[in-house]
Ligand SMILES: Nc1ncnc2c1ncn2[C@@H]1O[C@H](COP(=O)(O)OP(=O)(O)OP(=O)(O)O)[C@@H](O)[C@H]1O
């Protein structure tokens with residue numbers, strides 16, 4: 001009897017069939033309107049399968065245009081195609097904004113092959129050599145996607161890509177490591193050496209922003225997976241596609257759809273209407289990616305919270321770094337964290353700047369010495385303050 005009640009309740013009050021299908025980490029089976037780009041990737045990798053050559057490809061495009069999803073889907077197909085050809089090739093997708101040091105990226109590669117590989121205390125060059133030896137002795141191949149590599153290069157310089165390409169080349173045998181670099185645009189290539197730069201330059205796949213009608217198709221294909229039949233109105237999809245087309249961003253479109261569904265559930269109604277989409281729009285800012293906030297280290301979050309609070313309190317466009325640092329100390333106390341030293345604070349701030357979460361500007365003449373001023377341009381500071389607080393609380397519990 002209770003089983004029935006349980007099921008009845010579980011089935012009630014939601015427009016969703018499976019909301020996880022709307023989450024950014026879900027990789028759809030089909031990438032709508034990206035057939036040509038998929039084909040291009042396949043063409044670039046033909047020599048890898050046919051001649052056991054290595055390849056380097058760069059995938060570019062602005063936020064939410066499907067770079068990650070397309071590359072992941074391609075990686076899965078590549079593995080299948082290789083195994084059908086009796087070639088041992090594995091695909092590994094690394095997010096370089098999360099794995100933020102050369103060491104951590106290379107350990108990811110090692111652990112992909114053997115989770116118990118003893119790597120602690122060894123330098124990255126040695127570790128990479130081990131990977132190459134491993135591949136050589138097993139006649140195996142690796143295609144590694146370096147996602148969000150632009151942030152990584154900005155912070156760590158070009159050494160990772162350089163080592164990955166050189167170590168494999170210098171091992172004597174065939175180069176067994178192929179690279180798919182993923183970035184917003186090509187500008188990070190400038191810090192690479194000329195040879196590496198040019199190999200990537202010749203193999204660029206650039207994804208355009210989606211038009212409203214493309215977004216409509218993407219949304220429509222996801223609606224069936226995520227929602228119960230017939231609950232999402234046509235008009236709602238059209239409206240969301242139109243809103244998101246200003247950015248051409250499919251992530252934003254899908255998040256609006258998800259939130260519109262949540263709004264319908266909150267009202268206990270069985271239809272997701274345009275009004276729900278409008279409500280959703282008021283809660284989301286496409287300028288800041290949720291994952292970017294989530295993946296910040298605790299003290300980076302605390303510094304960002306300090307910036308947001310200072311700006312909310314002062315109601316000014318910018319805050320001086322000295323004031324932000326003082327607020328940071330107060331924030332640390334509130335969360336029972338020991339505040340980091342000035343140089344560390346400074347590094348956190350720089351990283352937030354590199355991620356585009358804050359703007360850092362010289363404070364101008366007549367202001368306190370070398371001080372800089374910090375601002376938030378893209379979203380309301382108050383919204384950011386709330387989001388970060390939620391994240392810190394969630395993590396501390
Ligand atoms: N053509 C498509 N068909 C179906 N879903 C798509 C398509 N393009 C993107 N998506 C979905 O939109 C969301 C964002 O895509 P993705 O994460 O690949 O964007 P991105 O280009 O990597 O963005 P970022 O630069 O922010 O990392 C994901 O949920 C993805 O599944």
Ligand SMILES: [Mg+2]
Pocket residue numbers: 067068069147
């Ligand atoms: Mg991505």
